[in-house]
Amino acid sequence: MSPDRHKPHDLGGLPAGPIDREEHDLAHWEQRIDAMVSLCFSKGVLHDVAELRVGIEALGPDAYDKLGYYERWAASIANRLVSKEVLTRRELDERIEVIRARRGDS
Amino acid sequence: MPRFSCGDRVQIARRDCAEHHRVPDYVKGKTGHIERVCVPFGQPEKLALGLDGKPFQMLYRVRLEQADLWESYAGSPGDTLEIEIFEHWLEPAADA
Numbered sequence: 511m512s513p514d515r516h517k518p519h520d521l522g523g524l525p526a527g528p529i530d531r532e533e534h535d536l537a538h539w540e541q542r543i544d545a546m547v548s549l550c551f552s553k554g555v556l557h558d559v560a561e562l563r564v565g566i567e568a569l570g571p572d573a574y575d576k577l578g579y580y581e582r583w584a585a586s587i588a589n590r591l592v593s594k595e596v597l598t599r600r601e602l603d604e605r606i607e608v609i610r611a612r613r614g615d616s
Numbered sequence: 617m618p619r620f621s622c623g624d625r626v627q628i629a630r631r632d633c634a635e636h637h638r639v640p641d642y643v644k645g646k647t648g649h650i651e652r653v654c655v656p657f658g659q660p661e662k663l664a665l666g667l668d669g670k671p672f673q674m675l676y677r678v679r680l681e682q683a684d685l686w687e688s689y690a691g692s693p694g695d696t697l698e699i700e701i702f703e704h705w706l707e708p709a710a711d712a
Contacts, residue, residue: 522643523642558664560663561666564664567636
């Protein structure tokens with residue numbers, strides 16, 4: 511195995527710390543992302559889980575490492591909704607700004 | 617007809633693939649045997665592009681020795697790993 515061949519999602523066998531086997535409760539926003547993905551399937555935005563995966567694999571190594579599991583799902587479907595012209599990038603960015611302002615994030 | 621049968625020795629292809637595929641790097645080039653013949657599924661490489669995945673490819677469960685996968689494997693001898701691999705990623709093993 512040559513580590514330089516690895517794409518960021520192909521982690522099997524790389525050095526890592528102990529595995530956290532604690533069960534985690536899902537946050538409400540994570541459940542909402544899960545529901546959004548289901549909605550994308552039922553509305554034909556996604557046809558196969560491979561399309562969700564390819565969107566995650568396309569995020570690039572920095573984003574892949576920085577984002578959590580459901581954040582990667584969110585990024586994948588956001589990009590897909592833009593490429594399928596369900597949303598525009600501008601609509602997405604404007605909505606993100608509204609939510610940031612409401613939360614008091616910078 | 618499936619190309620491989622239960623018990624056949626197979627080698628998982630060691631090829632670079634920039635596209636989405638379902639073969640992790642740590643099993644590429646490794647040799648094992650067919651534990652069971654599953655059923656045909658659409659090809660993930662094609663499904664990822666929004667295509668219908670045809671022609672469907674037979675999926676096999678391949679059993680590999682853990683000691684063949686990891687240098688200085690410290691677990692029990694005879695430990696195995698089973699992984700599902702599509703037919704287009706399998707070749708007959710050189711020792712078959």
